[in-house]
Amino acid sequence: MSAFDSFTKWVDGEKPVPLKTEPKPVKAKTEPKKPAPIDDKKRLDGFLRLYAWCAVVISALMLIVLLIGAVALPAFASPGNPTDNEVVRRYVGSAEHETGAENVIAGMILNYRGFDTFGESCVLFLAVCCVMLLLWATNDKLRAEAAGSGKAAPRDAILQNVAKLVLPCILCFGMCVLFNGHVSPGGGFSGGSILGAALILFAVAFGAEAVQRFFTERVFNTVRITGLMIYALMFGVYIYQGANGIDSNLARYIVLVIDIAVGLVVMSTMYGFYSFYTKGEL
Amino acid sequence: MIRLILAALFLALGLFMFFSEVVGFYKFTYVMNRMHAAALGDTLGIGSILVAVAILTGELVPILKLVLILVFMFLTGPVTTHLIAGAEVETHKNAGHEYKEVDRR
Amino acid sequence: MLHTIIENRFAVTAVILFVTGFVNMMVHPNLIKKVVAFNIMDSATFLMLASRGMIAGRTAAILTDGGADVTRYVNPIPAGLVLTGIVVSVSVSAFSLALIQRIYGAYGTVDMRELLEAMKKKGE
Numbered sequence: 001m002s003a004f005d006s007f008t009k010w011v012d013g014e015k016p017v018p019l020k021t022e023p024k025p026v027k028a029k030t031e032p033k034k035p036a037p038i039d040d041k042k043r044l045d046g047f048l049r050l051y052a053w054c055a056v057v058i059s060a061l062m063l064i065v066l067l068i069g070a071v072a073l074p075a076f077a078s079p080g081n082p083t084d085n086e087v088v089r090r091y092v093g094s095a096e097h098e099t100g101a102e103n104v105i106a107g108m109i110l111n112y113r114g115f116d117t118f119g120e121s122c123v124l125f126l127a128v129c130c131v132m133l134l135l136w137a138t139n140d141k142l143r144a145e146a147a148g149s150g151k152a153a154p155r156d157a158i159l160q161n162v163a164k165l166v167l168p169c170i171l172c173f174g175m176c177v178l179f180n181g182h183v184s185p186g187g188g189f190s191g192g193s194i195l196g197a198a199l200i201l202f203a204v205a206f207g208a209e210a211v212q213r214f215f216t217e218r219v220f221n222t223v224r225i226t227g228l229m230i231y232a233l234m235f236g237v238y239i240y241q242g243a244n245g246i247d248s249n250l251a252r253y254i255v256l257v258i259d260i261a262v263g264l265v266v267m268s269t270m271y272g273f274y275s276f277y278t279k280g281e282l
Numbered sequence: 283m284i285r286l287i288l289a290a291l292f293l294a295l296g297l298f299m300f301f302s303e304v305v306g307f308y309k310f311t312y313v314m315n316r317m318h319a320a321a322l323g324d325t326l327g328i329g330s331i332l333v334a335v336a337i338l339t340g341e342l343v344p345i346l347k348l349v350l351i352l353v354f355m356f357l358t359g360p361v362t363t364h365l366i367a368g369a370e371v372e373t374h375k376n377a378g379h380e381y382k383e384v385d386r387r
Numbered sequence: 388m389l390h391t392i393i394e395n396r397f398a399v400t401a402v403i404l405f406v407t408g409f410v411n412m413m414v415h416p417n418l419i420k421k422v423v424a425f426n427i428m429d430s431a432t433f434l435m436l437a438s439r440g441m442i443a444g445r446t447a448a449i450l451t452d453g454g455a456d457v458t459r460y461v462n463p464i465p466a467g468l469v470l471t472g473i474v475v476s477v478s479v480s481a482f483s484l485a486l487i488q489r490i491y492g493a494y495g496t497v498d499m500r501e502l503l504e505a506m507k508k509k510g511e
Binding site for chain 1: 388392394448449466482488503507
């Protein structure tokens with residue numbers, strides 16, 4: 001009975017025949033060999049070397065396959081590209097009428113693909129929750145360190161003066177990008193990240209205590225949860241009202257409000273990342 | 283034609299600056315030297331490339347925007363370098379021997 | 388061959404970047420460098436998407452004429468995909484960096500090799 005026969009029998013659903021019918025010769029049990037520590041290290045070395053070689057070979061194969069694919073694509077910026085299809089005509093042709101947003105990308109991601117962007121906001125929310133969970137366990141030690149070193153470290157005069165000069169500009173620019181997201185390049189994600197960067201600069205220049213005056217943990221949680229809730233509420237109302245049949249002026253306000261909600265979520269997330277990585281709390 | 287040559291000169295200067303920045307950043311081993319190399323591209327490199335672009339554009343509104351970018355780069359780049367240097371001074375193992383204590387307040 | 392490579396220069400660059408990131412992510416022993424390599428792979432993907440969305444002679448999909456002439460604008464979908472990708476990349480990077488910080492707290496190292504040895508020692 002060969003291995004192939006037994007395999008075909010197993011495939012046919014018959015009773016599997018064991019490969020080796022004769023019983024194994026019983027080995028005299030020797031005491032288990034002690035693995036020498038040097039041997040272990042050598043094995044790890046060998047494994048890592050083999051792993052590196054395999055990785056390089058796989059990557060070379062991948063490079064070749066992907067390069068063949070890349071070269072076979074239609075030429076860059078030529079009108080024959082697969083992105084030049086009827087979707088453009090649908091989106092560009094009726095986006096302003098249906099969503100009220102001149103920035104078709106903002107209109108698209110907040111109206112037509114609103115659920116997708118809601119998922120994105122939830123991803124950010126979950127990411128900051130996970131960071132909080134992971135870094136809070138080490139919090140006591142970090143907090144003691146921060147309390148010990150934070151007061152002793154002098155704030156930098158050069159940084160403070162430049163921050164006084166630059167911060168208003170950053171805030172104005174962030175607001176501009178955030179509130180004009182539906183008529184010009186920008187929107188919730190970019191505006192929110194600019195505002196978050198301004199908050200981080202403020203915290204670096206004037207100390208986290210200065211931010212604590214207006215952006216405590218309570219405010220942080222309130223802002224990001226409120227942002228998500230506003231998004232869910234507005235989009236729910238929008239869907240309930242019949243989505244595309246809605247008046248274009250109303251749709252424009254819905255896009256604007258959803259944009260601001262996304263901006264709030266992104267801003268608090270950015271500052272949350274910074275704060276949790278530097279001192280383990282908000 | 284003169285405009286083109288001038289712009290090309292500035293562009294070449296900027297590219298040279300970026301090249302030396304990258305070479306220095308990878309070649310040096312000590313933080314202060316690397317920081318110095320990296321600071322070159324942040325100010326002179328970007329500055330000359332923006333000047334070249336401004337010469338090539340020759341319109342008022344884009345030039346004003348470029349000037350804004352230049353101002354902010356010149357404000358923030360040196361401050362970043364200064365902060366990196368400060369962090370190095372604070373965290374260096376035998377900082378007391380190599381750096382003088384300065385009150386940075 | 389060279390002609391097609393020059394025609395598809397952005398796609399070729401994206402492929403090279405992607406494979407660079409992939410090799411570094413597999414081979415580099417430092418966990419933080421692995422995260423950096425992951426971000427390089429992300430950037431390669433964004434470059435690929437953005438370059439596919441470009442069509443000569445058309446502008447970004449921000450309407451200045453109310454969408455009367457649809458042949459003036461490029462497809463908005465690649466831009467939206469890049470936006471989605473950036474958000475997910477930021478979240479994943481933050482999460483993995485937090486995990487690395489916990490690993491460093493537990494084992495005192497971020498080197499893959501030392502980590503394997505330390506884990507083995509802890510297991511015994």
